[in-house]
Amino acid sequence: MKIDRRSFLSFLIGGAAGTTLSPLTWKLMDDSAIWTQMWPWTPVPEDGEASYVNSACSLCSGGCGITVRKIDDRAVKIEGMKGHPLNNGGLCILGLSGLQLLYGPTRVWTPLKRVGKRGRGRWEKISWKGAVSEVAETLGDLRKKGQSHTAGIISGSDRGTVPRLFDRFLTVYGSPNLMRTSSIIDSYELTLHLMQGVQALPGFDFENADFILSFGSGIVDGWGSPVRMFRANSTWCNTGGKVVQIEPRLSNTAAKSDKWIPINPGTETALALGIAHVIIKESLYDAEFINYYSEGFEDWKRFVLDEYGPDSVATITGIDSATIIALASSFARASKPLAICGRGQGTTPGSLNECTAVHALNALVGNINKKGGIFAVAEPDYINWPEVEMDARAAVGMQKDRLDGAGSKKYPFSRHLLNRLPQAINSGEKYPLKALFVAGANPLYTMSDSKAVKKAFDKVPFVVSFSSYMDETAQNADLILPNHAYLERYEDIPTPAGMPKPVIGLSRPVVKPLFNTKHTGDVIILLAKAMGGNIADAFAWNSYDECLKETLGYKWRVMVEKGFWSHPDFFVQTHEESFDTVSGKFEFAPKETGSLKQFKPVKIEGDKTNYPLLLIPYDSIRLANGVVGDPPFVMKSVDDTVLKGTDVFIELNPKTAGEHGLREGQLAMLSTPVGKARVKVHLFDGIMPGLVALPRGLGHTAFDDYLAGKGINFNELIGPVEDSVSGLDAAWGIRVKLAKA
Amino acid sequence: MSALDNNAKEIAEDAGGEELATSSPEINQKEQDNRSAGPVILFFIIGLFASLILGWIIFPKLLYSKKKQPIDFNHVLHVAEVEDGCESCHFFREDGTYSGVPKLEQCIDCHEEIQGDSPDEIKFVEEYVSKGREVPWLIYSRQPDCVFFSHAAHVKGAGMDCVTCHGHIGESESLKIYEENRITGYSRDIWGKSIGGFKKNTWDRMKMDDCAECHREKTANIERTDVKTPTNRLIDHLIDMVYPGTSKSGKGGSIQTERDACFVCHK
Numbered sequence A: 001m002k003i004d005r006r007s008f009l010s011f012l013i014g015g016a017a018g019t020t021l022s023p024l025t026w027k028l029m030d031d032s033a034i035w036t037q038m039w040p041w042t043p044v045p046e047d048g049e050a051s052y053v054n055s056a057c058s059l060c061s062g063g064c065g066i067t068v069r070k071i072d073d074r075a076v077k078i079e080g081m082k083g084h085p086l087n088n089g090g091l092c093i094l095g096l097s098g099l100q101l102l103y104g105p106t107r108v109w110t111p112l113k114r115v116g117k118r119g120r121g122r123w124e125k126i127s128w129k130g131a132v133s134e135v136a137e138t139l140g141d142l143r144k145k146g147q148s149h150t151a152g153i154i155s156g157s158d159r160g161t162v163p164r165l166f167d168r169f170l171t172v173y174g175s176p177n178l179m180r181t182s183s184i185i186d187s188y189e190l191t192l193h194l195m196q197g198v199q200a201l202p203g204f205d206f207e208n209a210d211f212i213l214s215f216g217s218g219i220v221d222g223w224g225s226p227v228r229m230f231r232a233n234s235t236w237c238n239t240g241g242k243v244v245q246i247e248p249r250l251s252n253t254a255a256k257s258d259k260w261i262p263i264n265p266g267t268e269t270a271l272a273l274g275i276a277h278v279i280i281k282e283s284l285y286d287a288e289f290i291n292y293y294s295e296g297f298e299d300w301k302r303f304v305l306d307e308y309g310p311d312s313v314a315t316i317t318g319i320d321s322a323t324i325i326a327l328a329s330s331f332a333r334a335s336k337p338l339a340i341c342g343r344g345q346g347t348t349p350g351s352l353n354e355c356t357a358v359h360a361l362n363a364l365v366g367n368i369n370k371k372g373g374i375f376a377v378a379e380p381d382y383i384n385w386p387e388v389e390m391d392a393r394a395a396v397g398m399q400k401d402r403l404d405g406a407g408s409k410k411y412p413f414s415r416h417l418l419n420r421l422p423q424a425i426n427s428g429e430k431y432p433l434k435a436l437f438v439a440g441a442n443p444l445y446t447m448s449d450s451k452a453v454k455k456a457f458d459k460v461p462f463v464v465s466f467s468s469y470m471d472e473t474a475q476n477a478d479l480i481l482p483n484h485a486y487l488e489r490y491e492d493i494p495t496p497a498g499m500p501k502p503v504i505g506l507s508r509p510v511v512k513p514l515f516n517t518k519h520t521g522d523v524i525i526l527l528a529k530a531m532g533g534n535i536a537d538a539f540a541w542n543s544y545d546e547c548l549k550e551t552l553g554y555k556w557r558v559m560v561e562k563g564f565w566s567h568p569d570f571f572v573q574t575h576e577e578s579f580d581t582v583s584g585k586f587e588f589a590p591k592e593t594g595s596l597k598q599f600k601p602v603k604i605e606g607d608k609t610n611y612p613l614l615l616i617p618y619d620s621i622r623l624a625n626g627v628v629g630d631p632p633f634v635m636k637s638v639d640d641t642v643l644k645g646t647d648v649f650i651e652l653n654p655k656t657a658g659e660h661g662l663r664e665g666q667l668a669m670l671s672t673p674v675g676k677a678r679v680k681v682h683l684f685d686g687i688m689p690g691l692v693a694l695p696r697g698l699g700h701t702a703f704d705d706y707l708a709g710k711g712i713n714f715n716e717l718i719g720p721v722e723d724s725v726s727g728l729d730a731a732w733g734i735r736v737k738l739a740k741a
Numbered sequence B: 001m002s003a004l005d006n007n008a009k010e011i012a013e014d015a016g017g018e019e020l021a022t023s024s025p026e027i028n029q030k031e032q033d034n035r036s037a038g039p040v041i042l043f044f045i046i047g048l049f050a051s052l053i054l055g056w057i058i059f060p061k062l063l064y065s066k067k068k069q070p071i072d073f074n075h076v077l078h079v080a081e082v083e084d085g086c087e088s089c090h091f092f093r094e095d096g097t098y099s100g101v102p103k104l105e106q107c108i109d110c111h112e113e114i115q116g117d118s119p120d121e122i123k124f125v126e127e128y129v130s131k132g133r134e135v136p137w138l139i140y141s142r143q144p145d146c147v148f149f150s151h152a153a154h155v156k157g158a159g160m161d162c163v164t165c166h167g168h169i170g171e172s173e174s175l176k177i178y179e180e181n182r183i184t185g186y187s188r189d190i191w192g193k194s195i196g197g198f199k200k201n202t203w204d205r206m207k208m209d210d211c212a213e214c215h216r217e218k219t220a221n222i223e224r225t226d227v228k229t230p231t232n233r234l235i236d237h238l239i240d241m242v243y244p245g246t247s248k249s250g251k252g253g254s255i256q257t258e259r260d261a262c263f264v265c266h267k
C-alpha cells in the first residue's frame, strides 16, 4: 500500500475530526485561561484566620497607635488604632506602608561584619555571640587604655527604655557622648528651659486652639505628630478655627490654610517681634499674665518697640506693614491663639531666637499652660532604675567634655549638639572618637553636609549600626547588629513631642521575628554582661522584655490591654507652679543668655555675588526623611513634578526662571558652597522669586531600588550653621547659583 | 456508463467527491482511483481513532501528574471520634470565615503523643507536630485565586451540606492520589475525573458552570425556559453591555447565573 498525499490528507482530516470529538482542545483552552490567572508573580492574598494586634508605629516620632490585621501569621494591613489619643483611627501613608519595610528586601537578616573596605557592601555573617564579644572586646580595650570617653552613641531619641539603656551603659562604661538626633524639639526644650525654667517637652493643645499662627510649620506636611495634626486641621475646618501660614513657599499646609503670607526666608524672628510690637503698642496683650507671671517684660518691650516697628519689619520680611498690623490684631483678639514654629517637618532646630520670639508671642497672649495653648509637659517618670555605681575609670571618663560641646562653657544649656560632631571629629581639636554606635538614627543620610559627615565617619575606626534596615549608616558600618523590625518587638514609645499630656505607647510584636535579629535592648544587656564588673551589675535584667515589664510596673497591664497608657489625672498647672526660673516667673529676656543677645538673624552660608539665589528645602508627607526612607508604596505617591525617573525637580518662580533662561522640565546645575547637583526645573508660581526649593527625603543611596539613586539628598547641598546661643543647627537654607546643565 | 464506471464514481464520491470520477474518461485512470480509495478511508479512520485515543486516553494521562498526600488521613476514624461531624475540624471561625483544612493547632490536642502505631501517625507526630510544621496538604477543592467563594453563604445561608460539593470524602478511609493539572497547578477534581466534563453527581466537578447550574436552579425568578445556551447568553450579555436594558435577560449581570455582577464571584 502506497501512502500518497491524499492518504496523508485524509489522515489529517480524520485526526482533525477525532480531535474535535475529543476534549483535548476545549480542555487545553480552559487550562490555558486558568494558567494566565496563575502567573507566579501575581500576588495572592494569604488565606487563613484573621486577627488584630494593637501596637505602635515608630517609623517617625509621631507615636501613632496602630492595629495590625493578620491572616494567620502574616501581617496584611496596618490600620490606625481606634480610640488612641494621638491618631484615633487615622494613619499616614508611611505608617500604612510599614509592611513593605517589614517584609521588604532592605532588612538586615543576620549580624554582619564588614569584609574589605568600608562601604563596599561586602559582608560576612557572624553569630550573635561573636558579634557581642567583638564589641565587648573593642570597648574593653578602650576602657583599659583609659579612653572610655572616646566611645559614643548617636541615638534617634534619648527618651524611652532603649535610649535610656544606652545612656546607662555609656555612663557606667565612662563616656558622656550620647548624642541625640536634633530637631525643632531641641530648640523648644531650650526655650522652655530658659523662659520657664523647666526641663520639659512642648505640648500644644491644638484641638482646643482657634487661631494657629504657624511660622512655616508643615501642619499637614508632617510636622509634630503628623496624624494628630491632620486631625486637628480637620477639626479647625469644622469649628471655624483659623490657620495663618507664614512661609516663602506655597506648601500643602499653606494651600490648606486660611491665609498664606509669603515671607522672605529666615526673617520669621523679625515678623514675630513685629507682631509683638503691634500687640504691645495696641495693648492687646494679656495684662494679667504679663503683670503677675512674667519677668523682664519692660526690657523686652523697649527692645521690641524700638527695633521692630511694622515698617522696619516690613522691610526685613517683605510683608507690608498693614498685613503685619492686621495679623497681630487678629492673633491677639482670637479667643485661643497659638503660635508655633519649626519649618516643614521640624527636622532642623532653627535659631533659638526664632523659637523664643514665637514663644514670647504665646506668652503675650497669656496662653502658656492653658486650654488651647502651649504646655510644658514633663516626662512621665516611669523609668526609675537604681543609680549606677561607677568605678574609677567610668568616673574619669564621665568627667570629660562632650565631643559635641553640649553643656560646655560655650553652649551651657544645650543637651545634644549632634550637628557639631562631624566638625569636632574632622578637626580633631578635642579627642578622637574611637567607637561609635548608631541606633534609631541614620546620620549619614539625615545630617547636613553629607561629605563632612562621611569624612568624620571614616575617621572613626569602629562603627556599629543597630539598624533593622540596610540604610546609609549601616552600609558604612563595621558591624551591623540588626534590631527586630518595629512590628517584631516590644518597646515603649514615650509621649511624642507636641502632645499636651503624657501618653506612652506600646510597640509589641505583631509577628515573630522573621530573621536572625535581636532586640537592641537585649544586645545592650548582653554586652554589659560580657563586659562584667560594674557594667554588668548595672544591668541586672535577664532580658529586655523583663526590663520593660519591670520598668513599666502597673502601667504594663494597662498598656497590654489598651495599647497605650495615658495619664489618668493629668491636670493643667497653675501659673504659680508653672515657672521654675530664678524669678519664679516667665522670663521674656532670660538672663542666662545675656539679656537680649538672642535676637540676631542667622547668617547662612554663601555670598550674594557668587550665589545670587537662595535654596530652601521643603518637606512633604509623601517623602519620609527620617530614620527610614520611603517604602515603594509611598514612593508611588510622589508627584512627577517632584521626581521623574531619577531626576528631582527644583521649584522656581517663572520670573526667576526667565532671568536664568530656564524652561519647565529643563536640566539645570545647582551649586552651593557645599555641593553641586543636577536637577530639573519646575516652574511654580507658589514660590517667591529669587528662591529655589528642593524636596527633602530623596537621593538615598541605600534601601531598595524604588528609592535608592532617585533625586538628590538635600543634605549634600547644605551645611550646618551654628546658633550662637544654643549651638544647634540654625540653617534654614543656603545661597545657591543656578546654571543650565 | 458501465457498471464499473458507476461503481468507481460512487467510491470516488465516498472518498470526498473529487472531480476525478466525472472528469476523466480513461479506464486506467479510474482503476488507479479505485485502488487508492481504500487507503484514503483507512487513513481517515486511523487519524480519527488515533486522535480520539490521544484526546480521551493519552491526553489526560499527560495532563495530570500524580502526587501522594504527605500523610494518609483516615476520615472515618476521625469522624467516629469527634462530636460535631465535619464541623469539628472544618469549622466556621467566629468572624464567619471558614477554616478549611485543619491546622496543626486542631490536631495537636490529641496528637501531641503518637497514637497507635500506623506509620503515617508516627510520621505526622515526628515530622510535623513535634517540629511545629504545618502539613502541606494538597487540597482537592482549591479554586483559582481569583474565585471568591463563601462557605458561610452556602452552608449557613443556603443550608447546603458538605456532600453536595465535596462528595463522600468524609466516609473515606484513606486519601486518594492527588492529580495535579500540569498547566494550571489545580487538582483534577475541579474539572472532574471525566476528561469530557461529564458528571453524574453534583460533586463530580467544581467548575463555574457547575456553580451556575445550581444557582440557576435555585433562582426562583428565572424560569427553566429562560435558561439559554452559553452562546445565547453571551450574545444577550454583549447586547446588554452596548445597549443597557434592552436585552430581556441581560440585566448587566453574570452571563452564567443571569444574576449578580461578575465580581461577586471573581475578584
Ligand code: SF4
Residues within 6 Å of the ligand: A057, A058, A059, A060, A061, A062, A063, A064, A091, A092, A093, A094, A095, A096, A225, A226, A227
Ligand atoms: S505619623 Fe509617624 S507614627 Fe504616625 S503612622 Fe505615620 S509614620 Fe507612623
